[in-house]
Amino acid sequence: MSKYKIILSGGGTGGHIYPAIAIANELKSRFPDAEFLFVGAKDRMEMEKVPQSGYQIKGLWISGIQRKLTLKNLSFPFKVISSLWEARKIIKSFKPDVAIGTGGFASGPLLQAAASSNIPTLIQEQNSYPGITNKLLAKKAQKICVAYDGLERFFPKEKIIKTGNPVRQGLLNVETKVEEAKRFFNLEPNKVTLLIIGGSLGSRRINQLIEKKLDFFDTHNIQIIWQCGKLYYQQYKICDNTKGIQVYQFLNNMDFAYAAADIVISRAGAGSVSELCIVGKPVIFIPSPNVAEDHQTKNAMAIVNEDAAILIKEEDLDADFENKFSQLLNAPERQKTLSDNIKKLALINATKDIADEVEKLLK
Ligand SMILES: CC(=O)N[C@H]1[C@@H](OP(=O)(O)OP(=O)(O)OC[C@H]2O[C@@H](n3ccc(=O)[nH]c3=O)[C@H](O)[C@@H]2O)O[C@H](CO)[C@@H](O)[C@@H]1O
Structure with missing residues (x-):
């Protein structure tokens, strides 16, 4: 069996982190030799919770854009550019066979970088109303696993698979x-x-x-x-x-x-x-x-x-x-x-x- 390399990104809150961990655990039990790498946002919860679950994680300098007008938004374009650059570097050196995104800030640049290197990507959307990151990524993703009906309003119908949300074993x-x-x-x-x-x-x-x-x-x-x-x-x-x-x-x-x-x-x-x-x-x-x-x-x-x-x-x-x-x-x-x-x-x-x-x- 070949030694797969699997990259995952999901974070910001537990709602995006634990699905990624659950998916990684299941894949690890199927492919014990596979190599896993998580990519998260620096300073967010995933930087602590993912290593606690036994996986390596790299942090990108990225955050969400604030809905209200604030000075913090001034750095947003720089964060996007820097995180895309970093994500590309990570993809180039890790060379994953597949990239999995469960939503949250870091999964945007990571899946974007993976898709532009022709690596197959899968998105998992937890909610009945998708977050902006997943909406943007949907066009390039191969598969979109969802938990609710009616998501064809946001995602290409032929890519949607209703699986439910991954839950820890x-x-x-x-x-x-x-x-x-x-x-x-x-x-x-x-x-x-x-x-x-x-x-x-x-x-x-x-x-x-x-x-x-x-x-x-x-x-x-x-x-x-x-x-x-x-x-x-x-x-x-x-x-x-x-x-x-x-x-x-x-x-x-x-x-x-x-x-x-x-x-x-x-x-x-x-x-x-x-x-x-x-x-x-x-x-x-x-x-x-x-x-x-x-x-x-x-x-x-x-x-x-x-x-x-x-x-x-x-x-x-x-x-x-x-x-x-x-x-x-x-x-x-x-x-x-x-x-x-x-x-x-x-x-x-x-x-x-x-x-x-x-x-x-x-x-
Ligand atoms: C304020 C906000 O933006 N909330 C969003 C966030 O929620 P939030 O991050 O709260 O996520 P969820 O309710 O989806 O999941 C929480 C996860 O954290 C775990 N947990 C929680 C508390 C605790 O002490 N220990 C622990 O392990 C739970 O078991 C669960 O696995 O992501 C969800 C999934 O995209 C969205 O539906 C929510 O609207």
């Missing part, structure tokens, strides 16, 4: 890890466990809500695993270890976090939604309203429309949260219905199906 069997997870988090067996996740970066609005409701949760005898995000950790760490609350800036063991949870409150980033379908827990989604085309609300609505989760909009949190939460907490049969229904929406073969497409490109 360890999340596929969380039901076998419940006891281990409870021990890991040192949880009390007689209390309900609530998991709060604000997406890979944490959510300011969800944090504010949780802080405000700590007494409410306490009176309901609930213990909490609260991922508040790196940016907010200094502010909320004071709540750690009080009233059954554990505060984390980032959870490195999402499998245990999901396994231990009885109820989940989450943002509705595409990856989180796909994972929550697989782990099958009752969820309250609080989508971020600050993303392109309000795509998190669309991600969440796809689940809510199947009677498989609850959605509370940020603007309704003050009025509705306690009510909706208590109703769910006090209705185990409703929790079971939501769990059963959300599981039906899981696309568990996504990672394998994407790896199959990569294999076709390799051959």
